[in-house]
Amino acid sequence: MENKTSVSKVLPVLFGFFVMGFCDVVGITSAHVKEDLLGAYSPEFRDTLSNLIPVVLFSMFLLFSIPTGMLMNRIGRKKTVILSNVITIVAMFIPLIEYTFIMSLVAFALLGIANTILQVSLNPLLTNVVKGEKLLTSSLTAGQFVKAITAFSAPFIAAFAATQFGNWQYIFPIFAIVTLISTVWLLATSIEEEPIVGNATSFGSVFALLKDKTIFLLFLGILFVVGVDVGINTTSSKILMERVGMTSIDAGYGPSVYFALRTLGTFLGAFLLAKLSSSKFYRWNIIIAVFALVALIFAGEKFLIFALFGVIGFTIANVFPIIFGMAIQKRPEKANEISGLMITGVFGGAIIPFFMGIASDAIGSQVGAVLIILAGALYLMYAAFAIKVQK
Structure with missing residues (x-):
């Protein structure tokens, strides 16, 4: 293989991270589904039902991440990425064909499968086109930045679709076209992959790692930080609709503020973590995030709510x-x-x-959802002080 990095090969792989960000559309979709399709249901069940959208999507990571690794060993990384794109395109057209609650669940289950396959395969594929440790780290960071752009722009694209085409659901064919472009670009790019050496990853070898207490605590940390992230994404629009009376389209800017500050936090963190202790950086950020979540329980003014979304996004970013x-x-x-x-x-x-949906329906407000998110953040704060990893 060549020892130099080819920009023509890096760019189509980085563009795939934009497709990876489609999973973050669950926030605005959950709010729209609640408003569009669940009006006939009893109010105490609407949040539980609408929150099944992110549940079915992210459940796929539990079911398909390790099998994807095994599949990737057999067919290669590039073909695995292309497979994920094909499934994404299919998922994007389902809500247009039949916009019902059940079909929305089917669409996001397929999107979850596709996103799982993509997240497992795209980062390793990047290592085949980027040479040099520092450049690889920079490229991985750039990929996460591209992914964050999707999350930030999704509510704006939904608003554009609603105003220009008369229906927010046209965000899905727009995403399908972007995915098709990514697929064609990648197919037209020649990428040489290293042969697989050693034993393939198995279920047993992976889950045996949980016997290590530190690894177990860190695994729970990943589980809760993703839960907090998806939780804020999912409930932010609903909080604005509930407390300020915003429409679902306007409330979609709540996730945008969260993702904009999370993107900024990731960008700055790449520089700060090169000079500061990662454990201390983690502790201070999660402490601030916990205080912001406590404040979010009581906040009722629009700009304060937006500001708290931004603080949480910035501090949880890294x-x-x-x-x-x-x-x-x-x-x-x-x-x-x-x-x-x-x-x-x-x-x-x-x-x-x-559990956010259950808590919100039980209390009768989004305070229940915020309390569940706060519980996850409290674990992350505990982990920040309890886990010691020797350098």
Whole structure:
């Protein structure tokens, strides 16, 4: 293989991260589904039902992440990425064909499968086109930045679709076209992959790592940080609709503020973490996030609510990569297995919203959802002080 990095090969792989960000559309979709399709249901069940959207999506990470790793060993990384794109395109057209609650669940289950396959395969594919440790780290960070752009722009695209085409659901064919472009671009790019050496990852080798107490605590950390992230994404629009009386379209800017500040936090964190202790950085950020979540329970003024979304997004931005890095640092000889395990932990995005819906319906307001998110953040604060990983 060539020893230099080819920009023409890096760009189509980085563009795939934009497709990876489609999973973050669950926030505005959950709010729209609640408003459009669940009006006939009793009010005490609407949040529980609408929160099944992120539940079915992120449950797929539990079911498909390790099997995807096995499939990737057989067919290669590029073909695995293309498979995920094909499934994404199918999922994007289902809500247009039949916009019902059941078909929305089917669409987001398929999107969850596709996103799981993509997250497992796209990062390794990037290592085949980027040479040099520093450039690879920079490229991985750039990929996460591209992914965050999707999350930030989704409510704006939905608003554009609603105003220009008369229906917010046209966001889905727009995403399908973007995915098709990504697929064609990648197919037209020649990428040489290294042959697989050693034993393939198995279910047993991955889950055996949970016997290590530190790895177990870090796995729970991944589960809860993803849960907090998806939780704020899912409930932010509903909070604005409930407390300020905003429409579902306007309330969609709540997730945008959250993702905009999370993107900024990731960008600045890449520089700050090169100079500061990651454990101390983690502790201070999660403490601030906890205080912001407590304030969110009581906030009733629009600009304060938006500000708190921003603070939470900024402070939670780097928790996932810090925890992921701690896990790799703990058992560097098991890096591949640990990576698979941590991606499996993304199914926390299914668990937390499920209990958020139950709590919100039980209390009769989004305070219940915020309390569940706060519980996840409190665990992350505990983990920040309890986990010690020797350098």
